[in-house]
Amino acid sequence: MKILCFGDSITLGEIDTENGGWVDQLKIDFIRYYADSIRQEVSVCNLGICGETTDGLSARFSEEFNARFIKGQPTLVIFSYGINDIVIHKNKNIVPENYFVRNLKNCIDFSKSKQAIIILSSLTPISDRNDGVVNQHGKLRYNKNIKTYNMLLQKLAQDSNSFYLDIYSQFNKKKNRLLSKDGVHPNSDGHQLIYAMVKHLLRKEIKVLL
Numbered sequence: 285m286k287i288l289c290f291g292d293s294i295t296l297g298e299i300d301t302e303n304g305g306w307v308d309q310l311k312i313d314f315i316r317y318y319a320d321s322i323r324q325e326v327s328v329c330n331l332g333i334c335g336e337t338t339d340g341l342s343a344r345f346s347e348e349f350n351a352r353f354i355k356g357q358p359t360l361v362i363f364s365y366g367i368n369d370i371v372i373h374k375n376k377n378i379v380p381e382n383y384f385v386r387n388l389k390n391c392i393d394f395s396k397s398k399q400a401i402i403i404l405s406s407l408t409p410i411s412d413r414n415d416g417v418v419n420q421h422g423k424l425r426y427n428k429n430i431k432t433y434n435m436l437l438q439k440l441a442q443d444s445n446s447f448y449l450d451i452y453s454q455f456n457k458k459k460n461r462l463l464s465k466d467g468v469h470p471n472s473d474g475h476q477l478i479y480a481m482v483k484h485l486l487r488k489e490i491k492v493l494l
Contacts, residue, residue, distance in 0.1 A: 291364030295332030302472040306479035338387035402446035411467030
């Protein structure tokens, strides 16, 4: 199986100084699991790009997917998007709701045509001090938009018969402990929680050995 993880800087693992992010932790787990095997049965590809929105994903997705697709081998795609799509530009989200859904739906439809399994991951919350405040990078975000885009993701998962991973609910309970100093990116503990939730979904629902 190939597990393709598409996303932004959170997927890439930015700011996790201990383990390099949740995707890298997942990758290491599979390497350890198959360390004594003749072949690697599951491989994890980190395809996160800092600052990427679903506009960027839509532009590159089919090429990235096809470059790693092997006919007859199961493929699982994890989409983790939205924290950059919701950034306010000229009084509206940089990727409005309808474009956000369209971009992801096109990528899901392409994946489904290749019989891939899909996971849509929720956005994580931002800190209260960042809510509605322009940050050090000049970006303005609102937690209310995060909730709205998460509802869009949940509906899209339902409509497309995909898995929805609700990281937000668990993360929001203790976000002050799980966010880095910038108030947007998860810290090492935050990445650990995401990793644990992805791992649980893979084991319990998708039945991937790990």
